[in-house]
Amino acid sequence: MLYNIYMTINELLTKLSEIETSINSKLQSCQNTKELQDLQISALGRKGALTELLKNLKDLSLEDKKLFGPKSNALKQSLTTAFEAKLAELSLKEINENLNKTKIDLTLPAFPFNQGKRHPLAIAQKRMTDILSRLGFVWAEGPLIEDELHNFDALNIPKNHPARDMQDTFFIKNTTRKDFVLRTHTSGVQIRTMQKQKPPIRIMAPGRVFRKDAIDATHYPVFNQIEGLYVDKNVSLADLKRDLTVFMRGLFGQKAEVRFRSSFFPFTEPSVEVDVKCVFCEGKDANCPVCRGSGWKEMLGAGVVHPNVLKNCGIDPEVYSGYAFGMGVERLAMFSLNIKDIRAFYENDIRILEQF
């Protein structure tokens, strides 16, 4: 549409308001973005109605320019804004329409991303080492093939002790020295640590141990233990009781009830065993398969380090004292992860492994 370039200012103003009315009404009736874009070009494009009208500006008097210029610019602004708003509205509508056309069965299987799992024993052990770490125990390692000195003698285990028997301990045959055994407990790590480090000592020693047990639902010739040792000045049975209570509550919750019983081990004196109130039946089920009705589950053995053990490692028992404890990982894992047969840990059945 071409306008007479000699239109008067009044005619121009009238035209301007006609354009405003006509475009606004057309804009409202636009049904899709295509129509809207066409309308925008016909109004604001290079040859659009408003653009054409603005070409008159240059021929106006200065006074008229001051009147017509701002008005036409304001209209351009407001129309642009209106187009943008309408465009947003229509695009949203179109996007939604398109999305609603989607046909899909969402109940088809999920994509099976690769995700492996840690072994339940690793999970149980990690929980224990994490708690002990936070209580200030540092990780110590030792060999699995130990000599009798570290596995028995230094631990105050007498030469004729039944544990030293071929029936209970695996001996190594083809070494130069004949006193190598597969360690029967992690306690050898205590000895190795105390021999090379002066107190304070605060270690945990997780790892495998070997006993010549026939395989059944609760026995396996190889199992995992975590050993703890704390040696310093003035370490007492009361320290042990407090620290192990904190450890047990870390494992079983702050409300866990912990019981200490007198016991006997050659390497500690006094010796105790530590029980936890059965977390399954809370001591209320006489037929509970976990605690067998006793209400308590034995968790670990512990005690004040025997003075002979300290002496054997060159630590003066008149100056230093300590406590030590040892706990089975399988026992905890079976108890906490509801695994009923110890053999399940070593079958590595993917149907079990993938559950954790």
Next chain:
Amino acid sequence: MKLLYSWLKDFIDINLTPEELTKHFTSLGMEVADLKKTGADFDGVYAAKIERIENHPNSDHLHLVDLMTKDGPQRVVCGAQNIAVGQIVPLAKVGSRLGKIVLKPAVIRGVSSEGMLCSADELGLASTRQKGILVLDNSVQVGADIKQLYGGEADYIFDLELTPNRPDLMSILGIARELSTLLNLPLKNKTYKAVNGKGKSLEINLSCGADGCQRYMGRIIKDVKNVPSPQWLQDRLLALGVNPKSALVDITNYVMFELGQPLHAFDLSHIEDGKINVRFAEEGEKFLGLDDIERTLTPQMLVICDDRKPLCLAGILGGKHDSILDTTKDIFLEAANFNPVCINKTSKKLGLSSESSQRFERGLDINGPALAMQAATALILEICGGKPSEINDVYPQKIETPEVTFTLKQIEDILGMKILQEKAEQILRSLGTLTIDEKWTFKANSYRRDLKHRWDIAEELARYYGLENLAPQITSTHATLYFAEHPKTIDIGEKFSQTLVGLGFFECKNIALTSKKDVENFGYTTAQVPEIANPLAEGLEYLRPSLLASLLKNLEYNQRFSNNDLCLFEYDKTFSLQKGYPAEGFSLAGVMTGKTPREKFFLSPQCQVGFYGLKGIITKLLGDFTYTLQSAKQAPKYMHPKICMEIIVDKKVIGYFGELHPLTLKKYDLKQQVYAFEFSVKNLEKQFSAAEFKKAKDVPNLPSAWRDLSFIIDEKTQYSDILSALKDTPAKINLIDLYEGKNLPEGKKSLTLRFEFSAQEKTLTDKEVNGHVDNIFKTLQNSFGATLR
């Protein structure tokens, strides 16, 4: 050890429920493995006589029994098969109590029954060991109260688990002593009359020395009658699970259970020349035991002999020849203290354990023989009669318990708690003698040889105090802080495990014990690995040098349950021998088999990841390390000879990865291809520290430019050769296509590489990029005779 509650009451006046007693035992360190109710536990059960037995009209195993009772005739229904007319039997009527049950009228298959005949079990009289209805002696009057007949009260049998350091607890007396200290109650004065006797006993020679026997007492008792034991004695033995035999045998057992000291009675007529010699056996000496088994002895074994032959395997087993018979008239009674180590070794070696050997091997009270001799003599005289001789007591070297000197403060330091002096004194005085000066001096009674130093004293006080009373409120600690990293092997294992889990691998745990085959299948000889001298079973003789055999077995196990798509790994120690010494190091191994998740997914096109998938895993695992991969010139036997690469760190091959050899698969019964890796972590450790943070590199802010280049090259040219020729190219190189086959000259292949040039300072111009590409192509032309495709 079994304990009969009523027997315990012979020694101490307690009136505790079995539950209370269990609690005490537990806190003292004796676990109650089992608790059984026994003894009469009923009311209103009277003797009745069976007059007539008819078959039940509606049953082929029930009977209708007519009885004469104290209230006249009565009919009941009964299922037991051991009843007969004329028997006197216990009858419980409606309203009678059996344990916790009060009888109600019952209708059994249409016939009403106003009572029941009782078995020993139903009456809690298990120790009579009668099956079926309890048949009473014919002399029992109809209407007699059965409760009166059987002493009237419920009793309990405890089965206690004792710790090996407390042999003194292996008796009724020992448990009573323990409770006496705990409850601060006096022991009852149960004394057996001391009998001096007349005439000489046998001559006793301890030629074994103290390594065999530390004390030996013996006396002769003549003219005894070996009658059956009285009922009370039989009942007590039965309650402990021992079958009564004859009075002489039963009395020695009874005294052992009561006082903890084993005794042995010999038939005097079998002892030749009137001499007892305690000596070690000769090599190859034969001994015929009570159990009719002939055993060959060795010089570590102790025997009780007369002048010529072994009569008895000391402390363990009586001999066939000296055994007590019903007709035995004269006996020689032995009460000795044998060396625990000697008894333990013999018992182990012969695989022979008895109530007696279990007591001796833990170390008994050196004064036990005197007490036991006195008790046994008194009982024999009471039950069997007879004339005792003097006692011959051979006790060459007096054994004393040590004196322990300490201060209460020292004990409190061990326990970390305050101790009431009064309570400590009470406890210690009941265990021995105590003198209190500046320091305390304690000497334990002879039966507590385990109390040797102040830590033992601390333990005793803690036990009797109760560990639950021990410093319950401490919350502070003076623990000195110190810090150490985890061992590198642990941290590096954790890093690898996390990476592998992220890549879809499942962690496995296997035992370190393995078979000869599994050692050899992975390129080792059995001479290179530690061997178990006493393996548990076949197939568990060696310590594994490689983790792969175990993982392949894990695959096979899962394959049985049709789980064929698996990625498994294990991080554990592997073993070897180095100059005759065992050596241990950590290895990481993994296996992949079957389809990847992408291949399994229903929408995915078929694609084989295979070896390159495994290579991707290795690349991810070792991403933070400096290493090279190289096609193995000589693949290990268990690997595919062509599909196997070496992992090289510091010029050392630390492990291999690749496709397993078909024969390896066959050996482990695996039905599909497996890709495997294993490497030792030792050489990687120095490149790793959990404490070290990785430094970030700046990333370019400008977009990169890329170009694809397709070229034809000799098919023998390896990809790694191309990469090394282009190693100075300032671009990331990706292989995006590899083509071998039709439309290519013979012996050629076509590769398409994508080069990605990134700019640090300014956007690269086309001219610069094209310049690079020209250079690349020139290099390829010069090195490999490449032509553009």
